[in-house]
Every structure is written in C-alpha cells, then in structure tokens.
Amino acid sequence: MASTDITNVLLSGVGGQGILTAGRLLALAALHRGLDVKMSEVHGMSQRGGNVDTHVRLGETVPSSLIPRGGAHFLVSFEKLEALRYLDYLRPDGVAFVNRLEISPLTVAIKQPSYVDDVDGLLEQKAPLLLWIDGTEMARTLGDLRMVNVILLGALSTRLPALAEADWEAAIAERFAKPKVREAVGAAFLKGVEACPAP
Amino acid sequence: MKELMLGNEAVARGAYEGACAFGSGYPGTPSTEILEYLAPYEEVVVQWAPNEKVGLEVAMGVSMAGARALVTMKHVGLNVAADPFFSACYMGVGGGLVVVSADDPAMHSSQNEQDNRWLAKAAKALMIEPADAEEARWMTRAAFALSEEFDSPVLLRLTTRICHQTGVVNLEDPEPRPEGKYKKDIPKFVLLPGHARLRRHEVEKRLLAATALGNDSDRWNPIFPGGGDVGVITSGVAYDYVRETLPAASILKLGLTHPLPLERIKKFAASVKKVIVVEELDPYLEEQVRAAGVAAEGASLRPYFGELNLPLVEEMLLGEAKEKVTISLADVEIPRRPPTMCPGCGHRPIFKVLRDKRIRVMGDIGCYTLGALKPLGAMESCLCMGGSIGMAEGLDRFGGEGVSGRVVGVIGDSTFFHSGLTGLIDLVVNGSSATILILDNGTTAMTGAQPHPGSGVDIRGGEAPRLDPAEACRGVGVKRLVVVDPYDMDNFEQVLEEELAAPEVSVIIARAPCVLNESVVFAPAVELDLEKCNDCGLCIRVGCMAIRVVGGRPEILADLCNGCGVCADVCPEEALAIPEPAET
Numbered sequence: 001m002a003s004t005d006i007t008n009v010l011l012s013g014v015g016g017q018g019i020l021t022a023g024r025l026l027a028l029a030a031l032h033r034g035l036d037v038k039m040s041e042v043h044g045m046s047q048r049g050g051n052v053d054t055h056v057r058l059g060e061t062v063p064s065s066l067i068p069r070g071g072a073h074f075l076v077s078f079e080k081l082e083a084l085r086y087l088d089y090l091r092p093d094g095v096a097f098v099n100r101l102e103i104s105p106l107t108v109a110i111k112q113p114s115y116v117d118d119v120d121g122l123l124e125q126k127a128p129l130l131l132w133i134d135g136t137e138m139a140r141t142l143g144d145l146r147m148v149n150v151i152l153l154g155a156l157s158t159r160l161p162a163l164a165e166a167d168w169e170a171a172i173a174e175r176f177a178k179p180k181v182r183e184a185v186g187a188a189f190l191k192g193v194e195a196c197p198a199p
Numbered sequence: 200m201k202e203l204m205l206g207n208e209a210v211a212r213g214a215y216e217g218a219c220a221f222g223s224g225y226p227g228t229p230s231t232e233i234l235e236y237l238a239p240y241e242e243v244v245v246q247w248a249p250n251e252k253v254g255l256e257v258a259m260g261v262s263m264a265g266a267r268a269l270v271t272m273k274h275v276g277l278n279v280a281a282d283p284f285f286s287a288c289y290m291g292v293g294g295g296l297v298v299v300s301a302d303d304p305a306m307h308s309s310q311n312e313q314d315n316r317w318l319a320k321a322a323k324a325l326m327i328e329p330a331d332a333e334e335a336r337w338m339t340r341a342a343f344a345l346s347e348e349f350d351s352p353v354l355l356r357l358t359t360r361i362c363h364q365t366g367v368v369n370l371e372d373p374e375p376r377p378e379g380k381y382k383k384d385i386p387k388f389v390l391l392p393g394h395a396r397l398r399r400h401e402v403e404k405r406l407l408a409a410t411a412l413g414n415d416s417d418r419w420n421p422i423f424p425g426g427g428d429v430g431v432i433t434s435g436v437a438y439d440y441v442r443e444t445l446p447a448a449s450i451l452k453l454g455l456t457h458p459l460p461l462e463r464i465k466k467f468a469a470s471v472k473k474v475i476v477v478e479e480l481d482p483y484l485e486e487q488v489r490a491a492g493v494a495a496e497g498a499s500l501r502p503y504f505g506e507l508n509l510p511l512v513e514e515m516l517l518g519e520a521k522e523k524v525t526i527s528l529a530d531v532e533i534p535r536r537p538p539t540m541c542p543g544c545g546h547r548p549i550f551k552v553l554r555d556k557r558i559r560v561m562g563d564i565g566c567y568t569l570g571a572l573k574p575l576g577a578m579e580s581c582l583c584m585g586g587s588i589g590m591a592e593g594l595d596r597f598g599g600e601g602v603s604g605r606v607v608g609v610i611g612d613s614t615f616f617h618s619g620l621t622g623l624i625d626l627v628v629n630g631s632s633a634t635i636l637i638l639d640n641g642t643t644a645m646t647g648a649q650p651h652p653g654s655g656v657d658i659r660g661g662e663a664p665r666l667d668p669a670e671a672c673r674g675v676g677v678k679r680l681v682v683v684d685p686y687d688m689d690n691f692e693q694v695l696e697e698e699l700a701a702p703e704v705s706v707i708i709a710r711a712p713c714v715l716n717e718s719v720v721f722a723p724a725v726e727l728d729l730e731k732c733n734d735c736g737l738c739i740r741v742g743c744m745a746i747r748v749v750g751g752r753p754e755i756l757a758d759l760c761n762g763c764g765v766c767a768d769v770c771p772e773e774a775l776a777i778p779e780p781a782e783t
Contacts, residue, residue: 014536024203027365031203038331039365041205042307043228043647048538048566049744063446064439065331065364068509071522085533088526104747104756105536108574110736114747116533126526 006059007162008067012086013078014103015052018149021175022076023054025153028171029163030058040065049106051082058162074159075127076152078135079103080119087126096127097155097196099135099148131155131196138191147188154192204368206361209332210271210299211236213339218374219243220266220294223254225617226646227273228308229362230301234271235649238658242373247649247658250584250617251276255283258296263388265379266294267343274302274315279584279618284352285322289398290388291350291405294379295343298324301357304479305506308645310564310581312504314480319354319457323402325409326354326457327419328435332366338454340371347377349405349412356456358479360436360506406458413460420460422467425449429516430471432464432484432495437477440512448516453484461491468493475500477515479507540569542745543721543761545685545711546638549609551741551765552692553577558607558699561594563587563619565611566645567638574740578609585610585618588635592626595633604699608635613643613651615668620675626704627676634698635706637668638685640713648715672706679705686711688768714761722762723778727755731774738766738775 009026013019023039030037040055055067069089075096077083083098090096104114116122124130133155139147150172157168168189176182204212210233214222222237222245224230238245248254251272258268272280277300284298300318303309319326327342329335339355346353386394413420430449433441438452451467453459468474468488476485476497485497500515501507510520540547550570553560554577562568562578563586571578580590591608598606610619615637626633643649650656655665672680679701683691691709698705712719724745729752738746738753745760746753755775767775 015538024365027203031201031367036367037203037365040360041363041365043232043363048541048569048645049536050538051536063443064436064509065360065366066508068520068522070520070524070526071509081533081536084528084531085536088524088528090526091522092525104744105534106539106742106744107739107747108742110734110739110748110751110753112748114749116531122531126528128526 006057006062007160008072009056009074009076009156010067010072010086010089011054011056011076011078012082013052014082015048015050017078018146019052019054019078022149022153023056025150025171025175026056027058028174029167032167032170033163035059035162036062038062038065051085053086074156076156078148078152080123081105081116083123084116084119087123090128092128095129095131095159096123097131097133097152098123099133099152101136133192133195135192138195139188142184142188142191144184147185150185150188151192151195154189155196157189158193158196158198200370201367202370203365204332204336205232206332206335206357206364206366207232208236209335209368210339210355210357211240212368212370213336214269214297215240215243216336216371216373217295217340217343218267218376219269219343220376221258221261221268222271223248223257224271224299225249225251225254225276226643226649227276227301228646229303229359230271230273230276230299230357231646231649232362233299234658237269245658247651249652251280252283255280255287255298259283259287259290262292262294262296264293264381265377267296267377268294269297269299271299272301273309274300274313275309275311275583277315277318281318284318284324286390287352288322288324289390289395289402291401292346292352293382294377295346296352297339297342297346297355298352299355299357301359301362302480303359305359307359310583312480314483315354315356316456316483317481319356323406324354324457325349325351325455326356327454328356328456329361329454330435330438330452331361332364333368334454335361336368340374349409350401351405354457356435358436409455410458410460413455413458414462416455419455420451420453420463423450423452428472429475430467430473431475431477431516432467432488433477434484435479437479437507437512440507440509441477441516443509444513444516456484459484459487461487464488465491465493468495475516477507477512480504537572538569539572539742539744540566541714542743542759543714543763545640545709545714546570547575547741547743548688548765549636549638549685549691549709550575550577551769552688552695553607556692556695557605558695559594559598559602559605561587561590561606561608563610563614565614567609567611570609574742584614585622588619588622589625591633591635592629592631595631606633607695607699608633610635610637612637612639612641612653612668616652616666620671623672623677623704624675631704632702633704634695635704637706637708639668639708639710642713642716644713644715648713669708677704677706679703680708681705682708682710684711685709686763686765688765722764724757724760724762725755725764725767725775726778727753728774728776731772733772735771737769737771741766741769
C-alpha cells in the first residue's frame with residue numbers, strides 16, 4: 001500500500017481549542033467506514049497556550065502516524081497564525097480550511113508586534129486553495145464557542161468523499177452520549193457543511 | 200471487537216486483559232494517561248505514588264504477594280526508580296511485574312531525551328517495544344506472563360509517538376487471574392551479598408533463556424520476507440516509517456529488544472545483501488548488531504538525536520523523501536508560540552516579584568518552570584525533580600557577594616512531595632540559611648491536574664487523606680514558615696525580604712488553587728482605560744496571554760482574562776481596573 005492511497009488531514013491551532021476532539025471524531029468516522037486510521041497528537045507542556053497539531057491519516061492500510069511536510073491533503077486550522085505556521089505541510093493540490101480567528105502569542109514587550117501583519121493576505125497568497133470559515137462567529141451564534149471544532153469538521157467533510165454522512169453521524173453518536181449534546185453537535189456540523197458548498 | 204485507542208489507553212487495556220491487579224506510577228508526559236485509563240477498570244487497584252521509586256517498591260510487594268503489577272513513568276522517572284529497578288532484576292518476581300518507561304525523543308515535554316533501552320541492558324531486565332496502539336495492547340497483555348516465565352521485571356519501553364498515537368485496537372477478553380500467593384524465599388528476595396552473588400547466576404541463566412525465546416519467536420521478533428537487496432532491522436515507532444517507506448522489503452522487526460536475538464539477527468542478515476538498522480535516538484540495536492559481526496549501517500544515515508519521521512526514513516532507505524515541500528515560508532517571520540502560564544495563574548505574581556527584586560531562583564519541574572521565559576525570566580536553573588532545594592543551598596553558600604542571601608529555591612507542591620522533603624532535611628541538618636518557596640496549587644498541573652498527596656482526592660476522584668506541605672516542613676525541623684497569598688504582591692515582597700534575611704532555613708508557601716481547577720471562581724475581565732494609559736509596558740512585562748499589543752498600545756482580551764488583577768496592581772497610572780461587580 002503506497003502512501004498515495006492515504007488521506008492526510010492536519011489539524012492545527014492553540015492548546016485548548018478542541019483540536020483533539022476534532023481529530024478523534026474524524027478518526028472515528030474513518031473507523032466506521034471500515035478504514036484503517038492512525039492519529040498523532042500532542043499532550044503535556046505545549047498545551048499550556050502553545051501551538052498544537054494533530055495528524056490524522058486514513059486509508060486501507062496506514063503504517064505510520066505522522067504526516068510528512070508537503071504531504072497533507074487538508075489543513076484544518078483553528079487559528080490564522082497556526083494556519084500559516086503549518087501551511088508548508090500542504091501538498092501542491094492541498095486545501096486549507098482556516099477559522100477566522102486571531103489569538104496573539106504571549107507578548108513580552110510593548111514594542112513587540114503581537115501578530116503577523118496581513119496574515120490574511122499571506123495565507124491567500126501561499127495556500128493552493130484556501131477556504132475561510134467563520135467558525136468562531138458561527139459557534140457564538142449557536143451559543144457555544146466549543147462548537148468551532150465540529151463546524152470546521154463539517155466544512156472538511158464537504159471535500160472528503162472517502163467518508164459518508166452516516167460515518168460522521170456514527171462518530172458523533174459514539175463520542176457524545178447525551179442526546180441533547182449530540183443534537184447540538186449535529187447541528188453545528190451541518191453549519192460547517194453549509195458554510196462550504198461543494199465546488 | 201475493534202476500537203480506537205490512544206497508545207496509552209491500549210497499554211491500560213492490555214494490562215486489564217493481562218489480569219493486572221495493581222497499577223501505580225507518577226504523572227509524567229508522555230506516560231500520564233496510562234494510569235488514568237486504567238483507573239476505570241474496577242477490578243484493578245490503581246493509585247498515584249508520590250514518586251516513581253515508591254510506586255515500583257509497592258509494585259514489588261504486590262508481585263511478591265503473587266499478583267500482577269504495572270508501574271508507569273516517563274523516562275526520567277526511571278532514573279528516580281532506578282535503585283529498586285536494578286535490584287528487582289536480581290530478585291526476580293512473584294506475580295508478573297511490568298515497568299513502563301515512556302521516553303520522549305525530541306523532548307516535547309522533557310529536560311532530556313535519554314534512551315532508556317540502555318537501562319534495560321544495564322539492569323539486565325527483559326525489554327519489549329510496541330510499534331503502534333494494537334501492539335501496545337497485546338504486548339502489555341503478554342508482558343505479565345513473560346515476566347513470570349523468566350522471573351524478571353519486564354521493561355515496556357514506549358516513546359511519545361507510541362503513547363500519543365491513536366489507532367485501531369482489537370479488544371480481547373481478559374485472562375483469568377493467576378492464583379499466585381506469597382512465598383517466603385529469603386535467598387531470592389533478601390539481596391545480602393551472599394544471596395546476590397547466587398542471584399547473579401540466575402540473572403545470566405534467565406537472559407540466555409530469553410535470548411533463546413527471541414531467536415525462535417515469530418511473534419516477538421517477526422521476519423517479513425521481501426524483495427530487494429536491503430534488509431532492515433528495526434523496532435518501536437521506527438518500524439512504522441520503515442513499513443511505509445519500503446512496503447515490500449525484508450524487515451526484521453524486533454519486539455523483544457533485550458536481550459537481543461543475535462542468532463536470528465545473523466540469520467536475517469545472511470538472507471540479504473545489505474543491512475540497515477533504523478531506530479530512534481541512540482544506536483542501541485546497531486552497536487550490538489555490529490559487535491556480533493554483522494556489517495550494518497544506521498546512525499550514519501540519520502540525525503543522531505531527535506525524532507524520526509517518514510521523510511527522514513525515506514532519506515535513509517531511498518536516498519530522498521517522497522513528498523516535496525512546495526510552499527515556502529522562508530520569507531515570513533512567524534512568531535513562536537511557546538507555552539505560557541494560564542491567565543490568572545498564581546505563579547505569575549510570584550515570578551513578577553522575584554524578577555523585579557533580582558532574586559536568584561533555583562527552579563524545579565512543573566508549570567512554574569515557565570517563569571524562566573520572557574518577559575518574567577526569573578528562574579536561573581531547573582535540573583530535576585526536587586533539585587531546586589539542594590541547589591539553593593549550594594548556591595546560597597558559595598554564591599558570594601550579591602548572590603548569597605538572595606537565593607530562593609522554588610518548587611511546586613506535587614514536586615515537593617515527590618522529592619523535596621529529603622532536600623529540605625539536608626538544609627535543616629546542615630545549618631543552611633536558604634529560603635525555599637513552595638508554590639502550592641493543590642494539583643499536578645503541567646501533566647493535566649492529577650491529584651497528589653496534598654490534593655485530598657485519589658485517582659478515581661474519591662476522598663483521600665490530604666497532607667499539608669506546611670506540616671511536612673515543620674515535621675522535618677523547619678522553624679520559620681509563612682503561608683502567603685500569591686496575588687498579594689506587597690505582602691509577599693515583605694515576607695520574602697524577612698525570610699531572606701533570616702539566618703536559618705525558611706519556607707514560604709504561596710497558596711492559591713490552580714486556575715484549571717473548575718471550582719476557581721473568576722472575577723470579570725479587567726477593563727483598560729486607554730486615556731489614562733501612557734504605554735509604559737509594565738502590564739505587558741507581567742507576561743499574560745490576555746494582554747496584547749495593537750498599534751503600540753495594550754489591549755485586554757476579555758475572552759481570555761479572568762480578572763486576577765495582577766496587571767491592574769502593576770499599572771502606575773491606574774488605567775487597568777477590575778470592574779465593580781454588577782448588581783444581582
């Protein structure tokens with residue numbers, strides 16, 4: 001099984017944004033489809049406000065868990081700067097889903113700029129294909145900021161033909177036991193789908 | 200049944216399936232989740248130990264009682280537990296004993312990247328290395344019986360990318376518990392020199408027998424025959440990259456990596472034209488393979504340290520990586536996003552004061568180690584668990600003018616219970632006048648809020664005795680002890696000066712719950728009046744994620760701020776203020 005038969009999804013953002021849960025849902029959906037899946041994640045020190053990345057790889061057989069730089073089919077970023085940092089993981093035909101959110105890294109001096117100038121322009125110029133997602137705003141409207149991760153997954157699902165609607169439903173049902181939460185998560189997922197009409 | 204599991208979760212599942220009766224350990228990335236995932240199995244007694252050494256000692260008692268035991272730790276934790284570990288290998292076991300060493304290549308969350316495979320060889324323990332989550336499950340399950348068969352502790356050596364890799368795991372029913380019972384055996388379990396010399400023979404016999412198993416076992420050390428001239432010898436996570444790089448090559452995958460099956464290795468080498476050893480960190484396999492007379496390459500083809508990944512292994516085996524990086528970020532300066540203390544953290548005001556007063560801080564291991572980073576920059580050493588206390592004594596004695604009398608050892612509460620007490624005894628009995636600051640937030644925060652002896656809860660959330668670090672200090676002879684509120688910086692500064700001036704050991708305990716603790720109630724976000732602000736930057740120098748700079752002026756991020764008020768306290772213009780509580 002060559003690596004070309006594996007779909008690579010890299011999720012990036014800032015510790016505490018729900019990235020692990022997003023990766024887990026994606027992996028569960030793949031398992032429901034009957035695919036092999038491996039995921040690599042970060043725990044520990046970097047979670048204290050540092051940048052985090054979760055690698056998810058799905059396919060018939062997936063031997064290793066880390067996506068090579070230049071090998072990601074999809075980059076799903078929860079924060080703009082963390083989209084830029086991981087952008088070179090994308091293949092030349094890769095797609096970046098970027099949540100419209102800026103979280104400044106710790107600023108250590110008043111004379112130091114907190115953020116990159118024109119990050120939007122840089123991302124648009126460098127990404128092969130970039131899809132902006134107003135995930136944070138949509139989650140705020142839904143009344144739960146934690147839903148950003150599910151909204152982004154909904155967006156990703158529109159470009160991931162390997163997984164069907166039933167796989168996502170099964171993943172959400174397995175991860176969220178309470179019917180009320182499951183319903184809210186399902187609704188947020190749909191918002192993400194709607195935000196990303198198929199090309 | 201198939202299930203998705205984190206590697207650490209699969210280790211816990213394997214322990215449960217392997218009829219493990221007892222689990223202990225001390226939190227440390229990347230090992231922490233193993234015990235947390237073992238705790239829900241009600242059949243197993245699971246508990247955090249104050250440190251790895253004690254955890255292993257309890258487990259040895261469990262093993263002597265005839266029951267199976269698991270002890271978990273990160274790689275440097277095995278240094279702490281090395282004393283019982285090395286001698287346990289002479290004693291052997293009763294019930295199966297599995298010691299987990301979770302190594303951290305590339306130092307994602309560690310102070311070094313030591314390769315603990317050497318420790319298995321030095322201690323003469325059996326060692327196994329899984330390559331993914333499913334192997335983590337079955338190898339852990341099988342490890343208990345292996346331990347009993349060879350009368351040896353088994354070192355289960357994991358690495359970050361195994362611990363924190365999620366994959367598909369095949370669940371099996373648990374084995375029945377073996378009917379072990381305590382058996383008095385003084386020559387085996389009392390390592391007097393005369394007994395130990397006899398046990399030494401048993402150790403060598405065991406290693407010969409385990410070598411024979413390794414030479415014969417397709418299960419532990421499978422050979423995947425393939426085409427091409429190159430044969431690869433590999434183990435652990437490196438196997439995953441080799442498999443993906445050369446799906447059709449001849450591979451000898453070693454699962455039992457101490458003792459090494461040298462006959463099997465020679466047989467494999469004879470079947471291929473060229474042998475390449477692919478392993479992470481030190482050339483542990485390679486040196487032994489070459490010493491056995493097998494011509495092999497390995498470390499010369501890869502970086503000598505850090506993690507492996509697919510492109511690196513492709514370069515080793517194919518000469519170049521398959522995927523090319525096509526997007527260049529060379530022209531952009533992307534600011535780093537290092538970890539930082541949480542907004543509202545009680546450590547921050549402490550380090551703000553220590554920095555401003557130019558105190559020499561001998562630090563320790565925990566979230567507060569981040570006090571060494573800018574803009575606080577108020578920690579000047581961090582050696583090992585508990586190291587702050589002894590180092591403070593040494594520097595205070597020999598630092599000379601401007602240093603002696605201005606030294607503070609800073610240690611967290613979990614670290615203090617782990618290995619601070621013996622250091623403190625040294626200070627007391629040797630007449631030191633150093634000052635020790637215990638940052639008491641009630642939890643083991645950096646690894647994800649595990650309880651410790653001062654937390655008052657156990658791993659399952661049940662009530663447990665709560666030890667007070669202040670009582671512990673008094674108990675070992677500390678006479679000067681003050682408890683302060685870390686957010687009251689003026690008071691802390693005054694107490695600090697008094698205690699630094701005192702001619703004997705003093706302990707200051709700064710007590711405030713960790714802000715990750717759900718019961719911590721936050722004030723509303725601080726409000727900034729930009730008309731009063733003169734852009735002096737003092738609030739920025741407190742180092743809080745909830746304040747950033749926009750157009751050269753500070754801005755409060757209300758979503759992140761939880762109103763601890765430290766920035767408001769340092770503002771000379773009173774531009775920052777906690778809003779008055781709204782009428783309810």
